[in-house]
Every structure is written in C-alpha cells, then in structure tokens.
Amino acid sequence: MATRQLQTPFGGRWASRLATLADDVEARLEAERERIGLWLPVALGAGIAAWFALPVAAHWIGLLLLLGGGILAGLLIGWQRRLGRMVAIGCGAMAIGLLLVWARATSVAAPVLARPVTTEFSALIERIEPLPARGQVRILARPQRRSDLPPRVRLTLRSEQAVGLVGGELVGVRARLMPPPPANLPGGYDFARRAWFDGIGAVGTVLGEIVRTPGAAGNVPPLRNRLSGHIQAQIDGSTGGIAAALVTGDQGAISDDDSNAMRRSGLAHLLSISGLHVSAVVGFTMFLLMRVLALSPRLALSGVVLAAAAGGAALAGVGYTWLSGAEVPTIRSCVAALLVLAAFLLGREALTLRLVAAGALIVLVWRPESLAGPSFQLSFAAVTAIIALHESPKMRAFLARRDEAWILKAARAVAGLLITGFVVEIALAPIALFHFHKAGLYGALANVVAIPLTTFVIMPMEALALLFDGVGLGAPFWWVAGKALDLLLLLAHGVADAPGAVATLPSFPSWGFAFAIFGGLWLLLWRTAWRRAGIVPVAIGVATLLAQPRPDLLVTSDGRHIAVAVPGGGYALLRDRAGDYIRDTMSEAAGIDTPLTALADLDHVTCNRDFCRWQHGEGAERRTILASRGLDRIEGADMAPACAAADVVISDRWLPRECVARWLTIDRDSLTETGGLALYLGEKPRAVTTLRVGDGHPWRRPEQVSGNDEAVPTDALAR
Numbered sequence: 037m038a039t040r041q042l043q044t045p046f047g048g049r050w051a052s053r054l055a056t057l058a059d060d061v062e063a064r065l066e067a068e069r070e071r072i073g074l075w076l077p078v079a080l081g082a083g084i085a086a087w088f089a090l091p092v093a094a095h096w097i098g099l100l101l102l103l104g105g106g107i108l109a110g111l112l113i114g115w116q117r118r119l120g121r122m123v124a125i126g127c128g129a130m131a132i133g134l135l136l137v138w139a140r141a142t143s144v145a146a147p148v149l150a151r152p153v154t155t156e157f158s159a160l161i162e163r164i165e166p167l168p169a170r171g172q173v174r175i176l177a178r179p180q181r182r183s184d185l186p187p188r189v190r191l192t193l194r195s196e197q198a199v200g201l202v203g204g205e206l207v208g209v210r211a212r213l214m215p216p217p218p219a220n221l222p223g224g225y226d227f228a229r230r231a232w233f234d235g236i237g238a239v240g241t242v243l244g245e246i247v248r249t250p251g252a253a254g255n256v257p258p259l260r261n262r263l264s265g266h267i268q269a270q271i272d273g274s275t276g277g278i279a280a281a282l283v284t285g286d287q288g289a290i291s292d293d294d295s296n297a298m299r300r301s302g303l304a305h306l307l308s309i310s311g312l313h314v315s316a317v318v319g320f321t322m323f324l325l326m327r328v329l330a331l332s333p334r335l336a337l338s339g340v341v342l343a344a345a346a347g348g349a350a351l352a353g354v355g356y357t358w359l360s361g362a363e364v365p366t367i368r369s370c371v372a373a374l375l376v377l378a379a380f381l382l383g384r385e386a387l388t389l390r391l392v393a394a395g396a397l398i399v400l401v402w403r404p405e406s407l408a409g410p411s412f413q414l415s416f417a418a419v420t421a422i423i424a425l426h427e428s429p430k431m432r433a434f435l436a437r438r439d440e441a442w443i444l445k446a447a448r449a450v451a452g453l454l455i456t457g458f459v460v461e462i463a464l465a466p467i468a469l470f471h472f473h474k475a476g477l478y479g480a481l482a483n484v485v486a487i488p489l490t491t492f493v494i495m496p497m498e499a500l501a502l503l504f505d506g507v508g509l510g511a512p513f514w515w516v517a518g519k520a521l522d523l524l525l526l527l528a529h530g531v532a533d534a535p536g537a538v539a540t541l542p543s544f545p546s547w548g549f550a551f552a553i554f555g556g557l558w559l560l561l562w563r564t565a566w567r568r569a570g571i572v573p574v575a576i577g578v579a580t581l582l583a584q585p586r587p588d589l590l591v592t593s594d595g596r597h598i599a600v601a602v603p604g605g606g607y608a609l610l611r612d613r614a615g616d617y618i619r620d621t622m623s624e625a626a627g628i629d630t631p632l633t634a635l636a637d638l639d640h641v642t643c644n645r646d647f648c649r650w651q652h653g654e655g656a657e658r659r660t661i662l663a664s665r666g667l668d669r670i671e672g673a674d675m676a677p678a679c680a681a682a683d684v685v686i687s688d689r690w691l692p693r694e695c696v697a698r699w700l701t702i703d704r705d706s707l708t709e710t711g712g713l714a715l716y717l718g719e720k721p722r723a724v725t726t727l728r729v730g731d732g733h734p735w736r737r738p739e740q741v742s743g744n745d746e747a748v749p750t751d752a753l754a755r
Contacts, residue, residue, distance in 0.1 A: 058119060065118040067564050072122060074389050074561045077396035079126040083133025084400065084407045089546060092732035096134060103131040137404035141232070141734050147186050149238035150740035152214040157182045159189070161205045164198070164261060167288035168268070169277060173198035176236070180206070184744045186237020189213060193242035201246070203258055208247030213240035213743060216735075220592050220618075221625040221712040222724045223473065223543025232735035233405045238743070260284050260359055263502075270501070270514045275521045281307045282490070283498055285360035292616075294525055299472075300532035302461065302479020303486050303524070305414070314369035316495045317356045318377070322349035346377045367402075371395045372419070389427065389561065392419050410471040414464055417556075421463035422456055424560040431455070453484045463560075465539075466552040469581060473624040474540045482531045486524060493520045542627035543714065543724075544584040552577025587714035588652060589661070590625055592618070593726060595688030595707050598663055599626060600635055600652070608635040610648060610663055625714065646670065649682070652717055659683040659717045662697070684715065 065072060086099055110124025159177035166173050174192050179185040191211055201207070216231035216239055231239070264286040268276040277289030287295070287307055298304045325345035330336045335344070350373075357370040372395045379391070396416055399406060406412040425431050435452050457480030468475040476482075494517055501513035531537060551573040558570030590599040590607075598610040599622040607626050609619070612634035619632055636643045641650040646666035652659045662682035672692030679685050679695035684702070691703040699721055702713065711726030727736070 058113070058117075062117055062119050064564065064566055065122065068562055069118065071389075071561055071563055072118065074393045075122075075126065076129055077393050077400060078557055078561075079129035080133040080136075080397065080400050081407050083130035083135075084137045084404045085550070086130070087134045087137045088408050088733075091728050091730060096138060100131055100134060103127040103134075107131075133400070133404065136401065137407075140404050144233055144235055145734060145739070146188065146235050146237055147741040148232075148735075148738040149186055149213055149215045149743045151743065152212070153743040154210070154212045154243070155185075155743065156208065156210045157185060158206060158208050159191075161201060161203055161207060162188070163203055164201055164258075165288060166195070166198075166261065166264070166286070168195065169274065169289050169291045171195050173201070175201065177207075177209075184742050185213075186741060188235045189238040189240065190231075190236050191240055191242050193246070197242060197246055200248075206249045210243045211240045212243060213238040215239075218593065218711055218736075219726050220621050221543075221590055222714045222726050223470075223625060224621060224712070224726070225471075228735045229405075229408070229733075232738070237738075237741070260286065263359070264289070266505075267498070267502075270510070271518045271521065275518060275525065278307065278521055278524070279494075279498060279517060282313065282495060283360075283502075285366070294528070297525070297528040297532040300474075300476055300538050301482045301528040302476035302531070303482055303528050305418070306486060306490055306524075313360075313495070314353055314356060314366065314373050316491050317499075318349045318353040318373045320496060320499060321352040322346060322377075325349065343381060346381055350374055350377055367399060369415075371398050389420065389423050392416065392423060410467060413467045413471075417463045417467055418460050420557075420560055421460050425456060425459050427563075450484065453487075454480060457481070457483045463556060466549060466556070466577060466581065469539070469541050470544065470549045473542060473627050474538050474629065476531075476537060477539055478531050478534060478537055482527060485527055489520060489524060493517075494524070538629050540623075540627045540629045541581060542584055542586045543625060544581045548577045548580025548584075550577075551580065585716060585718075586627055587625070587724075588717040589684070589686075589713075589715035590622055591686055591702060591707075591713040591715070592621075593707060593712040595686060595702065595704060597622070598635075598686055599632065600650075600661075601626070602633070602638065606630050606633060608633045608638060608641075610635050610665055612636070647678070649678075657718055659699075659721070661686070663687070664689060683721075684717075 083103075087096055090096055090099065104127075106127030107124045110120045110122070110127065113120030113123060115121055115124070158180040160180060162176040162178060164173060164175050171194060172192055173195055174190065175198070176188060176190055178188055189211075191209065216228045216236060218228040219226040227239075231237070264280040264284045267280040267283060268289050270276065271279045274289065274291040274294045277287065277291070278294070280289060281287045290298075290307065295304075295307075298307060322345045325348045326341055329341045329344055335341055353370050353373045357366045360366050372391055375391045375394060399412065426435070431452075435448065460483075461476070461480050465475045497513045497517035497520065501510040501517060504510040504513060555570040555573030555575075555577060558573065559567050561567075562570075586601060586605075588601045591597075596611065597614055597618050599607040600610070602608050605628065607622065607628060609622070609632045612632075614622075614632075622632060623629070635641055635648060635650075638650070641648055643649075643665070646664060646668060648663050648665060650661055652661055660682045662678060662685045664687040667689075670692075672694030675692060676694040676696075679691075679697055679701070682697050683699045685691065685695060685697040685700075686702045687704070688707075689704060691701065695701065700715070700723060702710075707713075709727065709729065710723075713726070714724040716722050716724070731737075
C-alpha cells in the first residue's frame with residue numbers, strides 16, 4: 037500500500053504533464069488547421085524515403101508493423117481530436133507510400149545482364165535521343181529473339197551511324213553491353229537504380245555499322261526530334277541547343293562548356309522543362325486567346341471568353357508536356373497549371389501551397405520512385421519556397437500595390453525578385469550539395485536577369501518564330517531569340533567564372549540531409565510561431581554538412597582510379613590519363629572545384645612500373661599506402677613484405693592471399709562487395725562504402741541473364 041501511495045502522485049504528475057502537452061499541441065493544430073493537409077504528401081514521401089533508406093524486406097515489414105501501431109495510437113488518442121487524426125492519417129500515409137514504391141519496384145522487375153558481353157542481335161528501336169554536342173545518339177531498344185539478353189537496353193552510337201534512324205524501326209547491331217553501373221563512389225549517382233525503374237537491363241556501345249530494315253528510310257522521326265532539329269537549323273551551335281531545350285526539353289546539342297556554365301551560375305533550371313516554361317506557355321496562350329476571342333462582341337458579352345481561353349491554355353499545357361517528353365517536373369508543372377486554371381474559373385485563390393501538395397501527391401502516386409531523384413526534390417522545393425514566401429504577411433505587405441513613383445515600384449519589384457531568389461537558393465542548397473556536392477552562390481543575382489529575359493523575350497520570340505515559320509516569315513524572330521540567348525550565355529559564363537561562384541562540399545550522411553529537409557518543411561509549411569522550431573533540425577543538418585571532413589582517399593568501384601588528398605586542399609590521381617567523367621566524379625565526391633594533379637609527380641610519392649607507394653598524414657596519423665597500377669603478375673611471396681609494411685593496399689586486380697595490409701586490403705574481390713570507397717585515415721581510420729552489405733533492394737540482387745557471346749545473323753532482317 038505504501039508503495040502504491042508513492043507511485044500514484046508520481047504517475048499522476050506525468051499523466052497531468054502529458055495531458056497538458058497534448059492540449060497544447062491540440063491548440064496549436066487548431067490554429068494551423070488550414071495547413072495540416074499540406075503534410076499529407078510529406079507523410080507519403082516519408083514512407084517512400086524509408087523504403088529506399090532501409091536495406092531489407094524484414095525492415096520494411098517491421099516499419100509497416102510500427103506504422104500500424106501508430107495508427108492504433110492515433111485512434112486511442114481520439115479521432116475527434118486533431119492530434120489523433122493527424123497521427124493516424126500520417127502513419128497510414130507513410131505505410132501507403134512504402135507499399136506504393138515497393139509495389140512499383142516489383143512491378144517493373146526485368147532481367148539484368150550478368151556480365152559484360154560483345155554480341156550481335158536484332159533490336160526494335162523504342163526511342164531516339166540525339167546528342168549532337170557530343171557527336172552521339174542514344175537509343176532505347178528491345179532485343180528480338182534473344183532470351184539471354186534483357187528485354188530493354190540503352191545503346192550509344194556515333195551520329196553518323198544513326199543517320200535516318202527512327203522509333204519503331206527494326207535494326208541489326210553488334211554491341212558491347214554491360215550491366216547498368218551503380219554509383220562509382222559514395223554519394224554518387226546510382227544509375228543502376230534509375231535503370232531498374234526504367235526497365236533498362238543493359239547499357240552499351242554499338243560497334244560497326246547498323247543493318248537497316250529495307251524500306252525503313254522513309255519513316256518519319258517523332259515530332260519532338262523534328263522540332264528540335266528545326267530549331268537547331270535556325271540558330272547555330274550550342275545556342276541553338278539551348279533554344280531547342282527551352283521548347284522541347286532536348287539538351288543534347290548544348291556543349292559541355294555551356295552546360296557547365298549554366299549549372300555553376302544557378303541557371304541550369306532554365307534548361308529543364310518545368311514550372312517556368314509551362315507557365316509561360318499556358319499564360320501566353322491564355323492571354324492570346326482572350327484577346328482574340330474578345331474581338332467578337334457576341335462571345336465577349338456571353339461570358340465564355342475566360343472559360344474558352346482557359347480550356348485552350350489547358351490544351352496547350354498538356355500538349356507542351358507531351359511534346360517535351362513528359363518528365364516528372366513537366367508533369368508536376370502541368371498538373372499545377374491545370375489546377376491554377378480551375379481555380380481561376382471557380383473564383384478561388386490559385387497559387388497556394390495546397391496546389392503544390394496536390395501536384396506532389398499526384399506525382400508520388402504515379403511515380404513514387406521520383407522522390408529519390410534530384411529533379412523532384414529541386415522542383416518542389418523551389419515552388420514551395422516561393423509560394424510560402426509570398427504567402428507570408430510581411431512579403432505581401434512589402435509587395436502590395438501602392439501609390440508611389442515608378443522608380444520606387446521598379447526598385448520594389450527588383451527587391452522582391454532578389455529576396456525570392458535568395459530564399460530559393462537557400463532552400464535548394466542542401467539538395468544540390470547532397471546530390472551534386474556543389475551549389476551556386478550567385479544564382480539569385482543571375483536569375484534576376486535570366487528569368488525575365490527567358491520568360492518575356494526568348495520564349496515569346498521562339499513561339500512567334502515557330503508560328504511565322506509556317507509562312508516563311510520567322511527569320512526576324514529567330515534573330516532576336518538568338519541575340520537574347522547569346523546574352524543569356526554571356527551572363528552564365530560571367531557568373532560562373534566569378535571568384536567563389538560555386539560552393540563545394542564532400543558527401544555527407546543521409547540522416548543529416550533528412551534533418552535539413554524536415555526542418556525546412558517545418559519552417560515553410562506552418563504559419564504560426566511554432567514554425568521556428570524547424571530551425572533546430574535545419575541547424576543539425578547544416579552542422580552535419582559543414583562538419584563532414586574531406587576523404588583522404590577515393591577509390592572507384594573498379595579499383596583503377598584513386599584520388600589522394602594532398603596538402604593545400606587539392607587531390608591527385610593515380611592514373612593521370614583518366615577521362616573527364618572520372619575527373620568530374622572524383623572532384624564531386626571530394627568536394628573540390630580545382631583541377632586534379634598527377635600522383636606520380638609529387639615529391640613524397642615513389643612509383644615504379646607496377647606500384648606507387650607514399651606516406652599520408654603526420655605523427656600518429658601517418659599511414660603508408662601501396663597502390664597497384666601495372667598489369668604484370670607478381671608472385672604472392674614477393675608481394676607479402678611490401679603489403680605487410682603498408683596500412684592500406686589497393687589494387688584493381690585479384691591480390692594473392694599472401695598480400696595482407698595492416699588495416700585494409702582492397703582488390704577486385706572486396707570491391708565487388710563494397711563498390712567504390714571513401715577512406716578517412718585519421719586517428720581512427722574508417723571506410724565509407726558505396727554498396728551496403730546485404731542490401732535487398734531489387735536492383736542490387738536482380739534476376740540475371742547470361743548474355744552469351746553468340747550472334748544472331750543480322751542479315752535475317754533482309755528476309
């Protein structure tokens with residue numbers, strides 16, 4: 037009895053505190069009742085993200101059981117309370133998101149090539165993607181009568197090999213095929229995951245000439261390709277490639293130099309068909325139709341002009357989305373534009389966060405895997421930040437119309453653009469740093485000029501040029517568009533080349549990124565004072581990002597390429613003849629924006645025909661590294677002493693059993709399990725791997741086909 041008397045007040049105090057806390061949360065949710073629905077796509081996305089983050093099916097099932105418990109907890113709190121409903125619905129949405137992406141990954145399952153092969157086969161072309169800036173063409177094709185090959189492959193060939201090729205054509209090819217590669221280094225782009233959801237089981241290069249189907253030369257290329265070719269014929273070079281990208285989304289004709297300048301200056305979003313482009317098309321169409329239809333007094337007085345113009349604008353938006361390839365950002369933008377038009381017709385406020393939430397729900401239900409890609413994250417983060425900023429009372433008051441001199445109005449508009457640009461840059465910086473390890477610092481300033489130039493000059497001129505090309509009078513409009521595009525490129529290169537234009541950081545943990553995203557959403561989606569609590573997770577995420585050290589060694593997944601940190605903050609490559617792709621990948625993973633030097637040229641590195649050896653670090657953190665770079669076979673007994681004297685041994689070959697380093701031995705066998713590596717050689721050395729041991733996602737352990745090196749004679753096409 038005495039024990040019970042002591043426990044009851046204690047339990048009562050805690051029960052009272054919990055009840056008070058629940059009442060406080062309930063009161064805050066009541067004040068935010070109009071914003072609660074915005075968290076539905078966040079909960080759905082959290083379930084999708086959890087499926088990608090957790091490695092095996094047992095974890096996915098365990099999380100589903102926990103979410104089931106969360107639903108019951110919400111019901112116990114009480115359905116009549118907002119907190120109870122929010123917990124129950126949120127857990128249910130998370131479970132649905134997890135099941136959606138799991139079902140999607142299972143439904144698209146297709147065999148993947150087991151090993152690299154060179155073989156001949158007949159293939160039906162599905163899609164053609166010209167890359168004129170590289171002198172290449174990329175095609176998606178379906179091999180015919182080859183059960184030992186994946187059902188869909190992606191092939192790259194030279195432009196001269198692909199002259200006249202069209203979708204739907206049957207061809208015969210000889211190609212070097214390989215499985216879709218995973219990320220080459222920790223934090224890198226995982227093409228194997230993307231290929232899985234696209235149904236691509238192999239990638240490769242066409243060798244030699246293509247055997248064509250008789251009579252196929254008369255086939256007509258798709259409208260998108262024909263339109264891109266027409267635009268590039270009117271405006272030469274990379275400038276024409278940008279002009280085509282603004283209309284069709286085809287970026288294949290943009291040179292690497294110009295593409296890199298657009299990225300570094302924060303203007304790369306202009307090249308991907310998204311909200312800016314769809315809004316311009318829909319707005320221009322609606323404006324034009326309203327002016328034309330209003331010329332008829334009968335239509336103007338009947339009150340159907342607005343509805344007819346909105347309907348025409350909706351058709352233009354849908355057609356533009358289809359023409360540009362229907363990528364995720366374009367579909368999101370099209371859905372948003374249609375909702376805006378519907379809101380106009382219903383007399384409701386159009387640009388709200390509810391619209392963004394509805395678009396996110398549609399995209400996530402349709403393609404749940406898009407959540408993991410930077411395109412989805414960047415586009416929705418930008419739109420959410422813009423609308424949340426302009427919904428805030430202070431921003432509304434600042435931009436409200438008032439009776440003042442025109443110069444003050446212009447200054448206020450420019451200031452509004454700058455503030456919006458800075459907010460968007462802050463919102464996008466964690467996403468850009470997580471996926472690309474770099475973010476532009478002057479993008480807000482560049483966009484103040486670039487967005488009006490693109491929206492009000494370049495795109496209208498291109499639209500008018502295409503319209504008047506039908507009667508042969510489009511040349512003046514193409515000239516104006518070309519000059520404006522030259523100005524855009526001049527701006528991009530000027531900003532990109534400015535000192536400190538790009539911030540670079542190495543890979544950082546996913547949990548830190550999750551904290552930053554959650555905190556950002558908390559700040560943007562709520563409206564009352566408790567939104568400030570989002571500063572805490574944002575600070576944790578930013579601290580994680582800034583505190584992440586640069587790796588001492590980077591080893592690619594094949595073991596051939598090694599980047600070594602050198603004094604002064606740069607990196608040196610073991611094989612200095614590595615191509616641009618390897619150099620860019622290494623620079624991104626290391627978080628640097630300086631050229632890579634040659635390891636063999638450094639004074640403290642000793643190299644011979646077969647190995648390079650050097651010391652890394654100082655004092656107690658001094659490590660000896662031994663890396664192979666030759667192809668000659670060396671007996672284990674000869675290698676054993678050198679391996680034993682090294683802390684780390686790295687080789688792209690199989691090492692003999694006698695070769696054992698003091699801390700870590702890396703060779704072809706170990707790289708098969710770990711993938712690329714980032715090594716941190718401090719007081720407590722550690723290795724971060726690209727692949728997780730036991731990862732059960734379907735693209736890690738797919739059904740495989742052998743890809744035998746047997747050829748089906750392609751002259752069968754002639755028969």
